[in-house]
Amino acid sequence: MYGYQYRCLVDGQSGFLYNIQFANYWKGDVSNSWETPANWTCGTVPGIHTDVFIKTGTVIVNSNITCRSIKVSQGATLIIDPGFTITLTGP
Numbered sequence: 001m002y003g004y005q006y007r008c009l010v011d012g013q014s015g016f017l018y019n020i021q022f023a024n025y026w027k028g029d030v031s032n033s034w035e036t037p038a039n040w041t042c043g044t045v046p047g048i049h050t051d052v053f054i055k056t057g058t059v060i061v062n063s064n065i066t067c068r069s070i071k072v073s074q075g076a077t078l079i080i081d082p083g084f085t086i087t088l089t090g091p
Helices: none
Strands: 022-026 050-054 060-063 065-067 069-072 078-079 087-088
Touching: 050 065, 069 078, 069 087
Parallel strands: 022 050, 050 069, 060 078, 065 087
Antiparallel strands: none
16 A cells, blocks of 8 residues: 555545655664564564665664665664575665
8 A cells, every 4th residue: 555645535625635655763772683673663673565764773684674665874774684685675
């Protein structure tokens, strides 16, 4: 459903148009591990349709992961341990 649009219709009047987007932000409150749900704002590890934002800290990937996109801000670090891959499904 990523990218779908919706709007409310009340008494024949349409409201604002909204785009559906799934985003998850790195907090890193528990550890540096990507695979720890508590390190993410949604409390879950990002999935195949999720846009990932890493603004600060160091994130270490210890498994094969798939998400829609990843944006790593200047000053943040993303480390992929040997033998693992990241697959991006977005444009």
